[in-house]
Amino acid sequence: MGIQRKMNWGIIGLGKIARKFAADLQIVPDARLHAVASTSRERSTAFAQQFNVPHAFDSYQALLECPDLDVVYIATPHTLHCENTLMCLERKIPVLCEKPAGMNPQEVHKMVTTATLNHTFLMEAMWTQFIPAFKKSMSLLASGVIGKPLSIKADFGFAAPYNVDGRAFNKDLGGGSLLDIGIYPVFLALEIFGQPIDIQAFAQFSPTAVDTTCAILFKHEKGALSMLHSTFTSLTNTEAYIYGEQGTIHIHPRFHHPEKISLHVQGKPVKEFSMPYQGNGYQFEIEEVNRCLRKKLLESPLMPLEKSVRLAETLYKIREKIGLVYPKQDVL
Numbered sequence: 001m002g003i004q005r006k007m008n009w010g011i012i013g014l015g016k017i018a019r020k021f022a023a024d025l026q027i028v029p030d031a032r033l034h035a036v037a038s039t040s041r042e043r044s045t046a047f048a049q050q051f052n053v054p055h056a057f058d059s060y061q062a063l064l065e066c067p068d069l070d071v072v073y074i075a076t077p078h079t080l081h082c083e084n085t086l087m088c089l090e091r092k093i094p095v096l097c098e099k100p101a102g103m104n105p106q107e108v109h110k111m112v113t114t115a116t117l118n119h120t121f122l123m124e125a126m127w128t129q130f131i132p133a134f135k136k137s138m139s140l141l142a143s144g145v146i147g148k149p150l151s152i153k154a155d156f157g158f159a160a161p162y163n164v165d166g167r168a169f170n171k172d173l174g175g176g177s178l179l180d181i182g183i184y185p186v187f188l189a190l191e192i193f194g195q196p197i198d199i200q201a202f203a204q205f206s207p208t209a210v211d212t213t214c215a216i217l218f219k220h221e222k223g224a225l226s227m228l229h230s231t232f233t234s235l236t237n238t239e240a241y242i243y244g245e246q247g248t249i250h251i252h253p254r255f256h257h258p259e260k261i262s263l264h265v266q267g268k269p270v271k272e273f274s275m276p277y278q279g280n281g282y283q284f285e286i287e288e289v290n291r292c293l294r295k296k297l298l299e300s301p302l303m304p305l306e307k308s309v310r311l312a313e314t315l316y317k318i319r320e321k322i323g324l325v326y327p328k329q330d331v332l
């Protein structure tokens with residue numbers, strides 16, 4: 001692949017997030033949307049017209065045969081992530097897969113093993129990791145300015161209209177607040193403290209038996225605590241606080257793709273960091289994938305596969321606490 005040529009992206013599953021991602025691809029100079037695939041011919045044609053995509057397919061398999069494809073972004077519901085990722089990796093096509101990488105640790109292990117066996121790049125689309133203000137919050141923490149972190153508080157909530165068929169409430173599509181949005185507070189806790197040594201969690205359930213609200217408490221090594229919350233029932237601030245021995249880092253709403261953070265030391269505001277960006281915020285993960293592919297890396301140093309495995313393991317342990325099972329995917 002010539003260093004000058006733009007990276008040719010494909011997208012599988014043309015729903016809501018695919019549109020936002022396609023818009024951000026347009027602002028990344030060394031990327032272009034080369035091919036899209038949908039289960040519907042009309043959808044792929046309309047999407048291709050809107051985003052000026054040269055190749056449109058009415059099946060995911062057909063996209064895999066498209067010449068000059070460099071990488072595929074998987075934007076299907078959670079329950080299809082594993083299957084769709086394996087389809088690509090088995091043909092040695094690099095993959096950026098939406099979160100959660102898989103429905104459970106078994107699926108994520110299978111994805112990681114297949115990537116390794118095929119020497120092919122794979123990354124979970126945990127875009128938070130690449131947002132400039134989020135990276136700043138992590139570097140502030142590492143600088144020691146708030147001292148040792150002792151606890152965090154993070155939430156993600158919005159009022160989702162109840163619809164039994166929509167992805168949020170449909171068990172067959174991996175519905176529930178924990179896997180959809182609770183994954184972000186859990187990700188933050190793991191970034192800061194690593195895996196918990198004890199977990200408490202409580203949930204409320206929809207008539208379709210997925211969690212509409214999940215409250216989580218982690219105990220970590222050396223007594224650190226994470227207080228986490230996700231919900232589809234009400235709009236919450238969707239912000240995060242990292243409390244240290246000497247100060248606090250506040251990641252302003254919405255903390256999973258922040259544009260502002262503030263630093264407090266000894267209870268006093270010290271500095272605000274305003275780091276706005278153009279676009280929807282997916283351009284940073286796109287740039288990371290491009291960078292990794294050009295360097296022939298098989299995983300991102302910032303979002304390695306090990307992080308996806310740990311995330312999946314932790315989400316599964318929370319599910320065990322609240323009794324949330326996905327019978328079609330979970331190996332019981």
Ligand SMILES: NC(=O)c1ccc[n+]([C@@H]2O[C@H](COP(=O)([O-])OP(=O)(O)OC[C@H]3O[C@@H](n4cnc5c(N)ncnc54)[C@H](OP(=O)(O)O)[C@@H]3O)[C@@H](O)[C@H]2O)c1
Nearest residue numbers: 013014015016017038039040043075076077078098099167
């Ligand atoms: N990173 C983020 O900020 C973010 C935000 C939202 C969602 N996500 C993730 O992205 C994934 C997709 O979310 P979304 O909100 O875009 O969902 P969505 O609007 O429902 O779109 C999902 C797409 O998947 C395809 N699909 C294939 N089989 C399907 C089935 N049986 N039922 C429904 N759709 C099916 C459909 O596209 P075709 O028919 O065109 O193939 C559908 O449009 C989820 O895993 C979610 O966690 C991430």
